[in-house]
Amino acid sequence: MMLNNSKNREILQLAIPSIISNVTVPLLGLVDLSIVGHIGNEDYISAIAVGSMIFNVMYWLLGFLRMGTSGMTSQAFGREDTMECIRILVRSLTIGLAFGLLFILTQGGLEWGLLRLMNTPEASWEYVTIYFQIVIWGAPAMLGLYSLTGWFIGMQDTRTPMVVAILQNLVNILASLSLVFVLGWGIAGVAVGTLLAQWIGFLVALLGAWKRIHKVNGLQNKQGLATETWSRLVRVLSVKAAWINFFLVNKDIFLRTLCLIVVNFYFTSAGGKQGAMMLAVNTLLMTLFTIFSYVMDGFAYAGEALSGKYYGAGDKQGLHVTVRNLFQFGFLMAVVFMGIYMIGGTGFLHLLTDDNAVVEAARPYLPWACFIPVVGVTAFILDGVFIGLTDTKGMLFSTVMAMVLFFIVYFVFRDWLANYALWLAFLSFLLMRGAASMLWMRFFSTIDV
Structure with a gap:
């Protein structure tokens, strides 16, 4: 039996807490969407859609704080280099908190520019402004949590992020x-x-990391603890070469994330140009992608942790079996989710809003959203593997190819298919990410998987 395989047990031990954690993450947005869907009309829904996308644009650019931290930490963990694991966390946290403070200091300019770039409907402008001016104060916390989550995953611990995510929700x-x-x-x-x-x-999460560092580092006694911790912190922050290496490793992730932002930004913006109703429709349907993506990210996170660990330890056989088994789980989940969406998609939309006009407008586009799991599964699995191996050029290559295809498909078909062209382009984007990732892994990667 496949599930009796020890590698599958490792995958599930990491993936199940991550899935639970990741399923709760979109609830932060879904709860907001559901609440405003019951206190107002499409203007409220559009405001949450635009507000959420604004913060996604800001935070996704720094997604390397989680992904890069996870890959580098898992490899250090595989080499049993505890001090390097700690140094990676300190560097990542420093960058995250610094950018969070920068976002707060420049919030006026960010609000002015991003609301206009998002083609925010006039009726929703006031609500988006209110939402932005409050939530921006959480920027340091969100970016710091990116670093901590990546570090925990690299340390083969997905239970702590699960507890944090449940508490947040x-x-x-x-x-x-x-x-x-x-x-x-x-x-x-x-x-x-x-x-x-x-x-x-x-x-x-910060408290959990603090306790783990003290435990693995043998710092159980309180005497001299503050002095020792501060001394080590200063040494980590002062190593210039390590900082340069940290940014070089994460450069490809940053550029890849920028491509993802461009596609997601344009998807939302193109919907906004069609009016508040179509923006609301696309927002509701994209929750199907959100839910599937966070479930699949559970397996991707397991891929990050285990691929990095086995690569760092020089265990090629363990790496190969892990990747193969990740694909088995991934394709199983894709079939299951496609079936669930086809059967219960309309009922799910009614859970998000009691505005029947929005649900009826979304119904013709629902079949397109149902194909998301099948066309997107390969990209999710290989992203996790690439991150664990820190073979980030493969992620960048596949995303650039997919972004180019997205815009080609949309501009060719938009005059004929209108909003259907937007969904066709998005599905093409997901499919190309997977295909190009396989191409890179087979012919261009310097790492034998």
């Missing part, structure tokens, strides 16, 4: 519901609930 749900329906704060209540969840999640 409990805080978000309770706070948002109380502030909106009890105190009547409207969309400001949704934003404050999200902000509280972000900071509480970051602080809990």
